[in-house]
Amino acid sequence: MDLESTKMLKHSGRHSPPPESFADKIYQFRGAFLMVALPLLLVTLILYVRPSASSNESIEDYALTHRKISPDRIPSESFAVIFDAGSSGSRVHVFRFDRNLDLVHIGKDLEVFLQLKPGLSAYAQYPQQAAESLISLLDKAESVVPLEFRSMTPVRVGATAGLRALEGDASDKILQAVRDLLKQRSTLKSEPNAVAVLDGNQEGAFQWVTINYLLGKLGRDYSDTVGVVDLGGGSVQMAYAISETSAAKAPKKVPDGEDPYVKEMFLRGRKYYLYVHSYLRYGLLAARAESLKQSDDSGNPCILAGYDGSYKYGGKSFNASSSPSGSSLNECKSIARKALKVDESPCTHMKCTFGGIWNGGGGDGQKNLFVASFFFDRAAEAGFADPKSPVAKVRPVDFEDAAKKACQTKLEDAKSTYPHVEDGNLPYLCMDLVYQYTLLVVGFGLDPFQQITLVKQVKYHDSLVEAAWPLGSAIEAVSSIR
Structure with a gap:
């Protein structure tokens, strides 16, 4: 453009358009913006309200976070066998869960619960007898679990304060005898660390859960x-x-x-x-x-x-x-x-x-x-x-x-x-x-x-379940293998 033309433009009253503001650009592309934002907003709302959808989401959250296999391979049901080896006696709990880890019936009840006295600590000097005292409970618990589920059903023995109080290596010897018993006699899934003295705080947390x-x-x-x-x-x-x-x-x-x-x-x-x-x-x-x-x-x-x-x-x-x-x-x-x-x-x-x-x-x-x-x-x-x-x-x-x-x-x-x-x-x-x-x-x-509430069992759906820490342990045991 020559100099004369430039002068004519300056005096014609026309100017180059001002740069667009950020708001103008948003307005111009509002359609595309809404197409992206609305789905994101819907997903956010779903995630926000989802935790209150099921009383069992807590357990499901844990299973999904810690699962070891893909969701499509999670079994439709699973079992857990938990021994509560307390100071006053030994008890066994058998639980059955669906794929969402909601408790389901075993027969007419939501758990199988058996107990006997005395506890393992009564056999402080006789570890073999301590282990053998669990045989009747183990046999009954194992009979409840269908044959095809036994090899994948975790069994845990949680010894509590009675064994904690024993002196010397008495506690270790009893625990080892129980591990040997499970290895030799049981077809359930038993890991070496599944037989242990339960930490007191862990016991309290399981009970609360x-x-x-x-x-x-x-x-x-x-x-x-x-x-x-x-x-x-x-x-x-x-x-x-x-x-x-x-x-x-x-x-x-x-x-x-x-x-x-x-x-x-x-x-x-x-x-x-x-x-x-x-x-x-x-x-x-x-x-x-x-x-x-x-x-x-x-x-x-x-x-x-x-x-x-x-x-x-x-x-x-x-x-x-x-x-x-x-x-x-x-x-x-x-x-x-x-x-x-x-x-x-x-x-x-x-x-x-x-x-x-x-x-x-x-x-x-x-x-x-x-x-x-x-x-x-x-x-x-x-x-x-x-x-x-x-x-x-x-x-x-x-x-x-x-x-x-x-x-x-x-x-x-x-x-x-x-x-x-x-x-x-x-x-x-x-x-x-x-x-x-x-x-x-x-x-x-x-x-x-x-006012306080004394509790022995809690009504869950149409059944009563023992208000004891083994259920919390069972939830963790089943979740950890998924």
Whole structure:
């Protein structure tokens, strides 16, 4: 273009169009933008609402995240055999799951459950006999699993506090004898690490998962879940979900040999911060031994009047004679406090349970508390819980009221007064009830009049399932092989 033409353009009033803004470009390509954005928005909404679609999404999430085979090869059903080798006895649970790991029936029930006494720890010096004590349970459990599923059905033996308390290598020898038994006699799928002493915190976490799974609580906000206290023979576990804020305040320093106070778990599309702690040597049977250590030559005020004998626990024997004046509620309370070491260990945190242990901070996850195992058993035997009902609403003070009556009972009258209590437990009824009250109120700091739920079984669909940690272990075992 020559100079003259350029001048004519400048004076003609026409200008080059201004550059387009970002908004103009978006408007120009709005059609293409919507074609891409709308499908993405729909996918996001589906993923957002999906976690609440099924009460079993938590287990399915775990299986999909950890599966070892492709989804189209996941079997339509699977089984798991879990042994709970506790201090008071051995129990076996057989579970059957569908491909989504939802419990389905075995016959008319949702699980096969069998138990026998004594527990493995009673054979401290005889590991072979300990292993052989499981044969009848193993044979029955294996017969329940169809032949074609046996080689792929995991079997686990989780020993709890009873074996933890044994001295020396007694525990290791018993566990090895059980491994040998499974290898030689069983056609179920057994890995060497599937027979072990269950970590106390793991036991508590499995128990929490079990009860909340059966109640359909998983996937909800932590404040809608229930807390769990499980009183076994050798240990007691407390587990409940806490807020992320409380979890951040958890003490970093824990007692020697203990796991961290908070366990993170992802269940049904939701992350939970689970406060869990296992108190070894504070289970009901272990507490008897600790209480009897407080005896003097004149006897123990927790033993029913008229009893003169001994108590064996953890391979040791303890004098278990009553005081000349019989059992005393107040004196037994004092002994229970000593057994819990309430006044011996200082609390270095904002708030503790007993033994200087952080209590988790409390909160909504603990407000609805389910207490299991020996709590239910003694309440039913003492007469303030219906033994035919799987759950019962009680208060901690009910244990104290029952203890008042028990402590005033002589051994010669105890059998007629408490017909459902086994003969071997009768002399310790006052002691057990006082300890349970003290554990709840003094140890865990519960209000004596707070309502709690005693639980033995939980209704799931149309059946009752044992409210015990093996279901949580079974879920993990089946998920890990998929």
